[in-house]
Amino acid sequence: xxxxxxxxxxxxxxxxxxxxxxxxxxxxxxxxxxxxxxxxxxxxxxxxxxxxxxxxxxxxxxxxxxxxxxxxxxxxxxxxxxxxxxxxxxxxxxxxxxxxxxxxxxxxxxxxxxxxxxxxxxxxxxxxxxxxxxxxxxxxxxxxxxxxxxxxxxxxxxxxxxxxxxxxxxxxxxxxxxxxxxxxxxxxxxxxxxxxxxxxxxxxxxxxxxxxxxxxxxxxxxxxxxxxxxxxxxxxxxxxxxxxxxxxxxxxxxxxxxxxxxxx
Ligand SMILES: C[S@@+](CC[C@H](N)C(=O)[O-])C[C@H]1O[C@@H](n2cnc3c(N)ncnc32)[C@H](O)[C@@H]1O
Numbered sequence: 001x002x003x004x005x006x007x008x009x010x011x012x013x014x015x016x017x018x019x020x021x022x023x024x025x026x027x028x029x030x031x032x033x034x035x036x037x038x039x040x041x042x043x044x045x046x047x048x049x050x051x052x053x054x055x056x057x058x059x060x061x062x063x064x065x066x067x068x069x070x071x072x073x074x075x076x077x078x079x080x081x082x083x084x085x086x087x088x089x090x091x092x093x094x095x096x097x098x099x100x101x102x103x104x105x106x107x108x109x110x111x112x113x114x115x116x117x118x119x120x121x122x123x124x125x126x127x128x129x130x131x132x133x134x135x136x137x138x139x140x141x142x143x144x145x146x147x148x149x150x151x152x153x154x155x156x157x158x159x160x161x162x163x164x165x166x167x168x169x170x171x172x173x174x175x176x177x178x179x180x181x182x183x184x185x186x187x188x189x190x191x192x193x194x195x196x197x198x199x200x201x202x203x204x205x206x207x208x209x210x211x212x213x214x215x216x217x218x219x220x221x222x223x224x225x226x227x228x229x230x231x232x233x234x235x236x237x238x239x240x241x242x243x244x245x246x247x248x249x250x251x252x253x254x255x256x257x258x259x260x261x262x263x264x
Contacts, residue, residue: 008116008172008173008176008178008222008225010076011052011074011075011076011078011079012076012078013221015217015220015221016052016079016221017053017079018213018217018220019214019217019218019221020052020053020054020055020079021053021055021213021217022210022213022214022216022217022218023052023053023111023112023214024053024055024056025210025213025214026205026208026210026211026214026253027111027112027140027203027256028055028056028059030140030203030256030258031056031109031111031138031140031258032059034138034140034258034260035059035060035063035107035109035138037260038107038136038138038260039136040060040063040064040106040107040136041063041064042063042064042065042067042068043064043065043067043068044063044064044068044069044106044107045064045068045069045071045104045105045106045107046060046064046068046069046070046071046105046106046107046108046109047071047073047100047101047102047105047107047108047109047127047130048060048070048071048072048073048109048110049073049095049108049109049110049113049123049127050073050074050075050095050110050111050112050113050116050117051072051073051074051077051080051090052074052079052080052112053079053080054079054080054082054083056109056111057070057072057080057083057088058083058088060107060109061083061087061088064087065087066086066087067087068087069087069089070087070088070089071088071089071091071101071102071105072084072088072089072090072091073090073091073092073093073095073101074090074092074093075092075093075094076092077090077091077092095110095113095114095117095123095126095127096117096118096119096120096122096123097119097122098126099126100126100127100129100130101130102130103129103130103131103132104130104131104132104135105130105131105132105135106131106132106135106136107135107136107137107138108127108128108130108131108135108136108137108138109137109138109139109140110123110127110138110139110140110141111140111141111256112140112141112142112256113141114139114141114182115141115142115178115179115180115182115183116173116176116177116178118177120179120182121189124139124189124190124193125193127139128193128194128195128263131263132263133263133264134262134263135262135263136260136261136262136263137190137195137260137261137262137263138258138259138260139186139190139258139259139260140256140257140258140259141182141183141186141256141257142182142183142253142254142255142256142257143180143181143182143183143184143202143254143255143256143257144170144173144180144181144254145180145181146181146183146184146202146254146255147204147252147254147255148166148167148170148254149163149166149252150162150163150165150166150215150251150252150253151163151249151250151251151252152206152250152252153250158240158243158248158249159249161236161239161240161243162215162240162243162244162249162251164232164236165219165226165231165232165236165237165240167231168226168229168231168232169218169219169222169226171229171231172222172225172226172229172231183202183254183255183256183257184257186200186257186259187199187200187259189259190259190260190261191261194263194264195261195262195263195264196261196262196264197261197262198259198260198261199259199260199261200257200258200259200260201257201258202255202256202257202258203255203256203258204252204253204254204255204256205252205253206250206252207250207251207252208251209247211251211252211253212244212247212249212251214253215244215251215253216241216244216245219237219240219241219244220241223237
């Protein structure tokens with residue numbers, strides 16, 4: 001049995017699908033830019049950790065072509081399964097607990113995964129271990145503590161409510177062991193894990209239609225738990241979703257920090 005209960009944004013919920021689509025819309029351009037920069041191309045062997053949906057895996061499959069390999073792992077593979085055709089293999093795997101699912105990878109990538117994994121240190125070492133010498137690691141993680149507001153311009157009641165609900169989401173994440181300041185640590189952690197040529201940057205939209213879609217998908221997915229924990233009322237969640245749908249709010253995400261380096 002894989003443990004999925006500790007993970008707040010559980011893939012078994014129907015709302016996970018729209019949320020993966022929204023994550024792709026917000027973050028794929030940044031992820032693909034970094035992957036291009038690392039040189040991913042024909043014949044590469046890649047491990048996509050905590051794959052979630054299909055967008056990154058499908059993009060990697062096109063890049064590596066029929067001579068390459070893309071191994072997509074997750075504790076719950078239901079949303080990535082549709083991408084499982086040559087050169088993509090999908091496997092259930094807990095990156096915090098299980099041995100690496102192979103070695104000699106040219107690229108290992110995880111986006112928005114390690115901050116949720118209680119054994120994130122072990123997971124990172126497992127990912128480094130799976131690389132060939134010279135192989136590239138790209139780890140991308142949010143740092144909600146660096147920029148905690150969904151509405152940095154908190155100028156009215158709708159924005160105040162949005163920020164209160166975002167605070168509730170952070171409380172739920174922290175209760176489940178998520179590290180809400182993990183992203184900023186990545187360059188140091190990659191260096192300490194023995195990688196060289198380590199660099200990092202950050203990306204987050206301050207206002208975008210994709211950001212609004214992501215906010216709505218996330219709040220729909222956690223609404224019952226926000227209400228059960230008395231972090232928001234049903235009426236407040238409904239009002240917030242109506243405010244988001246109006247298109248009149250500028251909605252930011254937490255910064256996503258991308259850090260990359262090479263194994264010696
Ligand atoms: C926020 S989603 C991100 C999905 C995808 N990487 C993306 O950026 O769109 C986190 C994903 O990590 C997976 N996950 C959580 N804990 C995990 C673990 N211990 N091992 C492997 N995957 C895990 C979840 O099931 C989920 O699919």
